[in-house]
Amino acid sequence: MIRIALIVRVIPTSTLTWYAPFLESSLTGMSLDPWSDWLYQGGAASAFPYGYVMWLVLLPASMLCKAMSVPLSYGYSVTLLVADVVMLVFLRKYLSSRDRLLLITYWLSPIVIAATYALGFNDLIPMVFLVAAFYCLRKMRLLWCGFLCTAAISAKLSMVIAIPFFLIYLLHNQNLKQFLQFYLKGLVLGSGLLLLPFVLVSSGGLYMLLNNPEIGKIYQLALDLGGGSKLCLVPLAYCLMFYATWRVKRLNFELFSATLGMAFLLVVILTPVSPGWFIWAMPLLVSYQLQSDRFAFVLVGLFTMVYLSCSLLLSPQVIATMDILRHWIPFVPQSVEKNTLSILQTMLVALGIILAFRVWRETVIRNDFFRLSRRPFVLGIAGDSGAGKDTFSDAMRDLFGRHSVATISGDDYHLWDRQKPMWQVMTHLNPMANDLDAFTHDLVSLTDGKGIQSRHYDHSTGKMSRPFGIRSNDFIIASGLHALYSPIMRQCYSLKVYLDIDEDLRRFLKIRRDVQHRGHSLEKVLASFKRREADSAKFIWPQASHADLIFSVQPIHPSVLEDGGHHPLRLKLLARSRHGYNAVLLTRILIGVCGLHVDMAEEADGTEVALTIEGEPTADDIQMAVKMICPSLSEFLDFYPKWEGGVLGLMQLITLSHVNQALKKRFI
Numbered sequence: 001m002i003r004i005a006l007i008v009r010v011i012p013t014s015t016l017t018w019y020a021p022f023l024e025s026s027l028t029g030m031s032l033d034p035w036s037d038w039l040y041q042g043g044a045a046s047a048f049p050y051g052y053v054m055w056l057v058l059l060p061a062s063m064l065c066k067a068m069s070v071p072l073s074y075g076y077s078v079t080l081l082v083a084d085v086v087m088l089v090f091l092r093k094y095l096s097s098r099d100r101l102l103l104i105t106y107w108l109s110p111i112v113i114a115a116t117y118a119l120g121f122n123d124l125i126p127m128v129f130l131v132a133a134f135y136c137l138r139k140m141r142l143l144w145c146g147f148l149c150t151a152a153i154s155a156k157l158s159m160v161i162a163i164p165f166f167l168i169y170l171l172h173n174q175n176l177k178q179f180l181q182f183y184l185k186g187l188v189l190g191s192g193l194l195l196l197p198f199v200l201v202s203s204g205g206l207y208m209l210l211n212n213p214e215i216g217k218i219y220q221l222a223l224d225l226g227g228g229s230k231l232c233l234v235p236l237a238y239c240l241m242f243y244a245t246w247r248v249k250r251l252n253f254e255l256f257s258a259t260l261g262m263a264f265l266l267v268v269i270l271t272p273v274s275p276g277w278f279i280w281a282m283p284l285l286v287s288y289q290l291q292s293d294r295f296a297f298v299l300v301g302l303f304t305m306v307y308l309s310c311s312l313l314l315s316p317q318v319i320a321t322m323d324i325l326r327h328w329i330p331f332v333p334q335s336v337e338k339n340t341l342s343i344l345q346t347m348l349v350a351l352g353i354i355l356a357f358r359v360w361r362e363t364v365i366r367n368d369f370f371r372l373s374r375r376p377f378v379l380g381i382a383g384d385s386g387a388g389k390d391t392f393s394d395a396m397r398d399l400f401g402r403h404s405v406a407t408i409s410g411d412d413y414h415l416w417d418r419q420k421p422m423w424q425v426m427t428h429l430n431p432m433a434n435d436l437d438a439f440t441h442d443l444v445s446l447t448d449g450k451g452i453q454s455r456h457y458d459h460s461t462g463k464m465s466r467p468f469g470i471r472s473n474d475f476i477i478a479s480g481l482h483a484l485y486s487p488i489m490r491q492c493y494s495l496k497v498y499l500d501i502d503e504d505l506r507r508f509l510k511i512r513r514d515v516q517h518r519g520h521s522l523e524k525v526l527a528s529f530k531r532r533e534a535d536s537a538k539f540i541w542p543q544a545s546h547a548d549l550i551f552s553v554q555p556i557h558p559s560v561l562e563d564g565g566h567h568p569l570r571l572k573l574l575a576r577s578r579h580g581y582n583a584v585l586l587t588r589i590l591i592g593v594c595g596l597h598v599d600m601a602e603e604a605d606g607t608e609v610a611l612t613i614e615g616e617p618t619a620d621d622i623q624m625a626v627k628m629i630c631p632s633l634s635e636f637l638d639f640y641p642k643w644e645g646g647v648l649g650l651m652q653l654i655t656l657s658h659v660n661q662a663l664k665k666r667f668i
């Protein structure tokens, strides 16, 4: 109702003197270059410094008004109303908020109402295209996203400042990097269709765009450095915000929208006297209020009140009233408004900076992705030979995606090739047979974000490969016989896992693997079991006491192991978790959703919980359970994660829920 009343009762000066006459003139001439025609007729250069999209969006309602002999200013305002509704719909879609809160924070926001309907600013139109681009980004429609970004720029050139943030998001999200080309294609397509024709066809339009006084305001707030040079604060704030975003090594959608919103907010508050630009900050202000506490409402409320006071003081009506007042009371000096305006502007900037600071603190720093970007997540996996370390490590890597994972394996740190005499003297289970210093050094380097040079032990030849580089990544998986052996190693890990497989099953699987895939004779493998027994007990098994999570895979029917593998091997999983893991939700979902049989036993002091799980979950069951237990983790996973079924799938699920918990704990 307020909107309708303002449309009917108020015709803003800018609409009356610039936009409506420009649209009127463009309808009369009906040429593809209404800007040059307008200038040719002696129109002001500041009347319509926008591209084709703004013109085309405003055209239909203007035509309708002309056909109905209604003033074009109504058509202009009604178009803004439509943009306003579309904006509300997009915000509702991508913020997925409760309607009542969205109505309060957006629809009733005095900033939108005052800037659009009372002052006539058309910033809602480019913002609708930008928010639509956001929505397409969320839905991974990247071609559309790129296209809509150029539509926003065509509507208002200033929207170009958003593009670098879209690029950082796509480049810094390893899962999405592969799809960057679609966004670029959308940009190229949009530029070809919407921007290039404007540049080629309309010299008048270009002139109006480049002489737009609004753009000059960006350089207005500056510190005089002497000698005629200035330090311009708006570009400075934008560059710093861009750098801060670039430094966040991994961005999720929430971080991306928060940092772009903050860049907009800073540009807006530091640009003097641009009430329309405040609409750019609306999506950020709305989402901040929806996610934060009551104080956010108070802060945005104060910000809005100061904004309204500033805009009011700048409105022609108030200026005219003061002039009349001055006519009767001559001692009311000009400086009264100027000083009041300065105080209000200062308050606005101060509140804006506090808002940006709080958004950074609450939205960015508390974000799991931000936590990950500061230090990689390091998963340590230890266990005896044939316990399934490589199999489990590969299954975890296939969830996060090769592009996001760096792996090191203990086998690659054996000290000798198979041909060397020392091979016969010591078993590999003895730490002395391995270069654990190099393993630790490489683990520390990768954890510290540095790349390493590694070699690979080839089980088919028994030789080490030439050195090759491994760069650090968001997730590091270090597996090996001694991966949890030393305190320094253990300090590197975000999560420590020990594989404590049933001894008969381990021997069964190891024989099968070594004979079938590594070309060893059965006698040699059996002899190695004997030779290694003492070292296993001495060096490998004690590492279980350092693990956060222990997986024991056991055969449901041990007799199957003796019949030469003729019957299918059915396994059950015993998962023991330490350090206060809450297994209730997991248990409920494993039983209720995956239909498994689960026994849960907890230590009286709550330090250890043990789950015995029997049944054959499918890969789809595991995927669904992960979505239910740790929904926020899905953003960390590969675009097409490879889910496993059975025991391996259960290990993926339980490990992911521990990763989730460990990420949450990081900055407590």
Ligand SMILES: Nc1ncnc2c1ncn2[C@@H]1O[C@H](COP(=O)(O)OP(=O)(O)OP(=O)(O)O)[C@@H](O)[C@H]1O
Pocket (backbone or CB within 6 Å): 383, 384, 385, 386, 387, 388, 389, 390, 391, 392, 411, 481, 509, 510, 512, 513, 553, 647, 648
């Ligand atoms: N959960 C599982 N279910 C079925 N088979 C498994 C499972 N985990 C491992 N295996 C099998 O057991 C064998 C040994 O596994 P893997 O090679 O991963 O062990 P490892 O601990 O890396 O051994 P090593 O230290 O000797 O290199 C492989 O053939 C693998 O296919």
Ligand SMILES: O=C(CO)[C@H](O)[C@H](O)COP(=O)(O)O
Pocket (backbone or CB within 6 Å): 384, 385, 386, 411, 414, 418, 428, 429, 459, 460, 462, 481, 518
């Ligand atoms: O214990 C082992 C792996 O953990 C292996 O026995 C060790 O890597 C040597 O491998 P291979 O016998 O294939 O040369």
